[in-house]
Amino acid sequence: MSEGVEWALHTCVNLAWVGRPVGSARLAAFYGLPPAYLNKRLQNLVRAGILTSVPGPKGGFALARDPASISLLDVVTAIEGPDPAFRCTGILGDSPWGDKTADHPSTCVIAAAMRRAELAWRRELAGQTIADVCATVERRAPGEPERTRRWFG
């Protein structure tokens, strides 16, 4: 899985705490990441409707909606793309008595099993939101949001 997923998730949590637009350079400096590349990934989140981008001075990226309505799955799919990890190429159609025209991705038993597993993975990710992560961190380290907000200010 792309490493940018980790960066995007942590950045979303930070943005949830700050609450106002922050430039990608400042966001990247927080973790010592390459600013331009983080910017490229945050653009993916903008296209997915997770973030809003504000140009000009005092601009930057901010959450587009409530952290409670942004699931981890939303962020992951925004970075990795909507395609599932396992893709059935329909090699059954190339077998001696295979039917090239059949819809193998839908009928293949193996593809179905892999799809079931991936669905469980997506369901688990969809059940956790950015707000949940924030709440868990705050319970463990109550001063974290204020400290982060101050650093970015």
Next chain:
Amino acid sequence: MSEGVEWALHTCVNLAWVGRPVGSARLAAFYGLPPAYLNKRLQNLVRAGILTSVPGPKGGFALARDPASISLLDVVTAIEGPDPAFRCTGILGDSPWGDKTADHPSTCVIAAAMRRAELAWRRELAGQTIADVCATVERRAPGEPERTRRWFG
């Protein structure tokens, strides 16, 4: 995910039906796959203890144990490796007040959420065996095992 996973899974099902060693060239010809590359992947299954390799004429690959004891997860991890898809690089340690020495992969809330999702995925895959796939296919197409066995004979 690597495309070889699909090839390995289908090949395991075929081997379960045939029941005796089959060369990688013959196995690859069944789906029109590159023989040498399929061989390379089947070697992964041998190292994982899923297949046994028999050299010389009349040799090839065969299942090392009962199909009911080979889960889809076994095959996937044999090809993809044991590392999880999401790897926590511990960027929290690079934050302004981060602790480089802390065990971030274990304590990070985001890493925990991703690990939970991946665990659900693995559990789903571990619950399905090659024998289950074979049984489902046979129920749907009763003549399939015999037809496959005959083609490889």
Next chain:
DNA sequence: GCCGCCGTACTCGGATAGCACTTGTCCGAGTTACTATGG
């Protein structure tokens, strides 16, 4: 003092190289089955 204009500096956004990993290929070591030969 207040309003409007301009320049500036900062932001995002997309187009452009470098690198790692998956994919694909090849040839050599080892082993087994077959064959020919001798008893």
Next chain:
DNA sequence: CCATAGTAACTCGGACAAGTGCTATCCGAGTACGGCGGC
């Protein structure tokens, strides 16, 4: 007819290139802020 030694062919196994996608970088278009001049 049977045992045996030799040969030959077929197998896996690991070492060697090419293509694709992720990683990283740069520069240009656009916009809001701050300063300046005029009213």
